Amino acid sequence: MGINQKEILQEIKILDGGHICSPKGFFAGGLHCGLKRKKHDLGWLYSIVPANAAAVYTTNLIQAAPILVTRESIEVDKQIQGVIVNSGNANACTGEEGYRHALLMRHYFAKKMNMKEEHVAVSSTGIIGEQLPINKVLDGIKMIGKVEESAANFEKAILTTDTTQKRACVQLEIDGKMITIGGAAKGSGMIHPNMATMLAFITTDANVEQEALQSALKTVVDETFNMITVDGDTSTNDMVLLLANGLAKNTMLTPNSPAWLHFIQGLETVCQLLAKEIAKDGEGATKLIEAKVIGAAGEEDAKKLAKSVIGSNLVKSAVFGTDPNWGRIVCALGYSGVDFDTENISVFIGPYQLFANGLPALFEESEVKTYMEENNEIQILVELHEGESSAIAWGCDLTYDYVKINASYRT
Amino acid sequence: MGINQKEILQEIKILDGGHICSPKGFFAGGLHCGLKRKKHDLGWLYSIVPANAAAVYTTNLIQAAPILVTRESIEVDKQIQGVIVNSGNANACTGEEGYRHALLMRHYFAKKMNMKEEHVAVSSTGIIGEQLPINKVLDGIKMIGKVEESAANFEKAILTTDTTQKRACVQLEIDGKMITIGGAAKGSGMIHPNMATMLAFITTDANVEQEALQSALKTVVDETFNMITVDGDTSTNDMVLLLANGLAKNTMLTPNSPAWLHFIQGLETVCQLLAKEIAKDGEGATKLIEAKVIGAAGEEDAKKLAKSVIGSNLVKSAVFGTDPNWGRIVCALGYSGVDFDTENISVFIGPYQLFANGLPALFEESEVKTYMEENNEIQILVELHEGESSAIAWGCDLTYDYVKINASYRT
Missing domain, CATH: 3.10.20.340 (ArgJ beta chain, C-terminal domain)
Structure with a gap:
C-alpha cells in the first residue's frame, strides 16, 4: 500500500503531544504495584463504551497466558472496553497457573470497572518463566479510581527497559467529523530471561465496522510494526490492539466507504510513528x-x-x-x-x-x-x-x- | 544422516596435524604477492594427476568472478587439478574487468603448472568492489616453484581476519587401502567492505565416482558448513571444493559400494572439524x-x-x-x-x-x-x-x- 506523503500532509494532521486518550471517550492510567522495584508496572486503558476491537498477535509458537485470554475475550463479541497491562513479568511459560492468573487479572479489572469480562483484554511483558505475583497485581487493580489517571502514566507502566515513552496521535476529517487516532507502545525490553516484547495500543473514536477494522490493522501492521527489527527475535507476548469506540459519530466506515483509504492512512501514520520510535529505542541503539x-x-x-x-x-x-x-x-x-x-x-x-x-x-x-x-x-x-x-x-x-x-x- | 560416533571411533582415525597435503599426490603452498600488507595472500593447491571434483557454492545471488570461472572449469571435465586462491581482494562486484582478471589467474596458473585451463579452479576472498591488482597476482604466480611449498603456507594464504589457521585430516581403510581426507578452511573475515567469506578445500586420495562425490559433498556440507553461523550473513565468495585424485587405488566408490557410508563419515568428520574451527573463530568470539x-x-x-x-x-x-x-x-x-x-x-x-x-x-x-x-x-x-x-x-x-x-x- 504505502503512504502517499503528499496526501497525508494535506489531510492528516499529526497532533504533537496527542496520545491514547486524545480520541473521545478513552481514559488511561498507570501505577506502581510492586512487580518492578520503583517504576510504574500496572497500566489500564478503557473506553466509556465498548469499542470494536482488532488485534494482531505474536507469531511465536509459544504464546503467553495473557495472549490466550485476550484472544478469548475478543472472540466473544469482537469488542473490548478495557485493557489491563502489567510490566515486570511476562506471564509466559507459566502453565496452568499462569493462565489462571491472567483470568484473575481480567476478572478483577472487569469487576472494578463494571465491564463484561469478555470485554477486557490482558497484556503482560517482562520476565518469562516466573509466576506472576498475582496478589500485587490484584492489589494494584483495587487502586484504580483512587489515583489520578493520565495517558503518560499508562505509557510508563508498559515499559520494560525502553529508555523513552512512545506515543503518537493524528487527526483527520471524515464525513465532516473530526476523527482522532492515538497510540502508545513499548519496544525492546530485556529483563531476565525476557526477549524483545513489542506492545502497541491504538485507540480511535472513529466508527468502524469490526471486520474492516481487523483487516485495516493487519494491513497496516504489515507495513509498520512488522517492518521493524531490533534483533530479529520475536517475543511470546507481542501484541497490537486497536479499539474503535465510534464516539466521533461518523457514518460507519467499511472498505467501501469513500474515506476508507484516508482512515487507513491515518492509522498507518500512527503505527509508523510508533514503529520508528521503537526501532530508534532498540537496545543500545544510537541511530x-x-x-x-x-x-x-x-x-x-x-x-x-x-x-x-x-x-x-x-x-x-x-x-x-x-x-x-x-x-x-x-x-x-x-x-x-x-x-x-x-x-x-x-x-x-x-x-x-x-x-x-x-x-x-x-x-x-x-x-x-x-x-x-x-x-x-x-x-x-x-x-x-x-x-x-x-x-x-x-x-x-x-x-x-x-x-x-x-x-x-x-x- | 548424522554421524554415529561409536563407529567413527572404531574406524575413522583423526590424524592430528594432518592437512590437505596428507592424501597422496597433493601439494600446496602460499606466499605474499602484495595484496595484503605483509601476510601471505596467494595460495595454490594441486594434485599430480587431475582429480574428480565436486563443489558447493554460495547461494548469494551476487557471485564473485572467481566463482563463475570455477563453475566454468568444473563444467568441462568435472575434474580439477589445481586451485589458485588469493586473499585481500574478493574480486566481487567488479564487472567484466573482474571476470577477465579471474580468467587471467586461471590461465597463468595453468600455464605455470602445465595443466589444462579447465582443470584449474579460482578462488578469492577479501575486499569487494575493488579491482584486483592483477599484476601482483600474476607476479606471485611466477614465483611458484621458486618457494618452498607447504600446506601451512596455503592455510595462511587463504585467511583474512581469521585468528587461526584451520586444518583437519582423517584416515580410514577401504578395500584394504588406506584412504586419507584432508582439509583447509577460512572463516569469517571482515575487510572493508567485505563480509564473512567461508572457504574450504578438501582433498582425498580416494577413488570416487564424480557424481557420487558431488552428492556426498552436498550431503555433508548441509550437515556441517551449512550448520554454522557467525552472523547469518552469506558472502558472495563462499565455496567448498572437494578433490579426489584416486591415488589410494581403492575400487571406485559409488553410492552402491559397501564402504560408501564409511567414506561419507570420514568426509563429514573433516568438514565438521573445520566447521567447528570456523564457528569458534567467529569475529570477536570467546566461546x-x-x-x-x-x-x-x-x-x-x-x-x-x-x-x-x-x-x-x-x-x-x-x-x-x-x-x-x-x-x-x-x-x-x-x-x-x-x-x-x-x-x-x-x-x-x-x-x-x-x-x-x-x-x-x-x-x-x-x-x-x-x-x-x-x-x-x-x-x-x-x-x-x-x-x-x-x-x-x-x-x-x-x-x-x-x-x-x-x-x-x-x-
Whole structure:
C-alpha cells in the first residue's frame, strides 16, 4: 500500500503531544504495584463504551497466558472496553497457573470497572518463566479510581527497559467529523530471561465496522510494526490492539466507504510513528536506520530486501561505525532470497550514491561518513529495475551497549 | 544422516596435524604477492594427476568472478587439478574487468603448472568492489616453484581476519587401502567492505565416482558448513571444493559400494572439524556454542530449530555473559517457524536441565553459570517429543569485539 506523503500532509494532521486518550471517550492510567522495584508496572486503558476491537498477535509458537485470554475475550463479541497491562513479568511459560492468573487479572479489572469480562483484554511483558505475583497485581487493580489517571502514566507502566515513552496521535476529517487516532507502545525490553516484547495500543473514536477494522490493522501492521527489527527475535507476548469506540459519530466506515483509504492512512501514520520510535529505542541503539527499496518486482520482494538490509548485523555495525559500507548492503540484498538482476542495483546512503548499476560508484567517502556522523536517522535507498513495488523497513545500529545490556544486564 | 560416533571411533582415525597435503599426490603452498600488507595472500593447491571434483557454492545471488570461472572449469571435465586462491581482494562486484582478471589467474596458473585451463579452479576472498591488482597476482604466480611449498603456507594464504589457521585430516581403510581426507578452511573475515567469506578445500586420495562425490559433498556440507553461523550473513565468495585424485587405488566408490557410508563419515568428520574451527573463530568470539536438537518430527525441522537457537543475538549475548537464559532459547525455538508441542520441550545447558516439559525446571543458577564460565564449548540441548530426527548447529557468542571489529576495523 504505502503512504502517499503528499496526501497525508494535506489531510492528516499529526497532533504533537496527542496520545491514547486524545480520541473521545478513552481514559488511561498507570501505577506502581510492586512487580518492578520503583517504576510504574500496572497500566489500564478503557473506553466509556465498548469499542470494536482488532488485534494482531505474536507469531511465536509459544504464546503467553495473557495472549490466550485476550484472544478469548475478543472472540466473544469482537469488542473490548478495557485493557489491563502489567510490566515486570511476562506471564509466559507459566502453565496452568499462569493462565489462571491472567483470568484473575481480567476478572478483577472487569469487576472494578463494571465491564463484561469478555470485554477486557490482558497484556503482560517482562520476565518469562516466573509466576506472576498475582496478589500485587490484584492489589494494584483495587487502586484504580483512587489515583489520578493520565495517558503518560499508562505509557510508563508498559515499559520494560525502553529508555523513552512512545506515543503518537493524528487527526483527520471524515464525513465532516473530526476523527482522532492515538497510540502508545513499548519496544525492546530485556529483563531476565525476557526477549524483545513489542506492545502497541491504538485507540480511535472513529466508527468502524469490526471486520474492516481487523483487516485495516493487519494491513497496516504489515507495513509498520512488522517492518521493524531490533534483533530479529520475536517475543511470546507481542501484541497490537486497536479499539474503535465510534464516539466521533461518523457514518460507519467499511472498505467501501469513500474515506476508507484516508482512515487507513491515518492509522498507518500512527503505527509508523510508533514503529520508528521503537526501532530508534532498540537496545543500545544510537541511530535509526531506514532502508527503502524501490523498483522491486512485487511488494513481498521489496519487503524481504528491505528487511534483509535492516537485519544484517554487518550493516548495523557499519552504521554504528559510520562506515559507508555498500558491500555489506549489496551482500544482504544478495542473500535475501529475492531474485533480481544484480547488474541493475543502485545503492544510496543519504543523498550519496555508492553503487550504480551493479558496480561501485565514485563517491567521496569522507562526505558520506560526515552524513552518517551528523544524522540520527540514516537513510539507505536501494533501487532495482524489476518493477514498481517499494517497501521501507526500520532498524537500529548494533553497538557495544547492545552486547552490554544483553550479556550483563544483571550487573 | 548424522554421524554415529561409536563407529567413527572404531574406524575413522583423526590424524592430528594432518592437512590437505596428507592424501597422496597433493601439494600446496602460499606466499605474499602484495595484496595484503605483509601476510601471505596467494595460495595454490594441486594434485599430480587431475582429480574428480565436486563443489558447493554460495547461494548469494551476487557471485564473485572467481566463482563463475570455477563453475566454468568444473563444467568441462568435472575434474580439477589445481586451485589458485588469493586473499585481500574478493574480486566481487567488479564487472567484466573482474571476470577477465579471474580468467587471467586461471590461465597463468595453468600455464605455470602445465595443466589444462579447465582443470584449474579460482578462488578469492577479501575486499569487494575493488579491482584486483592483477599484476601482483600474476607476479606471485611466477614465483611458484621458486618457494618452498607447504600446506601451512596455503592455510595462511587463504585467511583474512581469521585468528587461526584451520586444518583437519582423517584416515580410514577401504578395500584394504588406506584412504586419507584432508582439509583447509577460512572463516569469517571482515575487510572493508567485505563480509564473512567461508572457504574450504578438501582433498582425498580416494577413488570416487564424480557424481557420487558431488552428492556426498552436498550431503555433508548441509550437515556441517551449512550448520554454522557467525552472523547469518552469506558472502558472495563462499565455496567448498572437494578433490579426489584416486591415488589410494581403492575400487571406485559409488553410492552402491559397501564402504560408501564409511567414506561419507570420514568426509563429514573433516568438514565438521573445520566447521567447528570456523564457528569458534567467529569475529570477536570467546566461546563455541553447539546447539543440538533431538526428537524433532523431521530433519529439516531439527535443522531449523538448531539454527534458530544458534542465530539468536540474544542467545549469543547470553552465552558471552555466561547467563543460563533458557527463556531466550525457548523463544528462539518458538519463532523458528517449526510447529511442535510447546508443552513437551526440555532445554539443557551442559548437564543442567533448565526447562522441563514446557515449564521452568529447578536448577542452581550458580552451577550453570560456573559451567558456562569454565567451558569454551557451550552445549545447548533441546529435546522435543515429535519424532526421531536430530541436528546440530554451531555458532559463537556475540561480544564487544564483534561490534568493535565490524564498526571500527579501520582504526
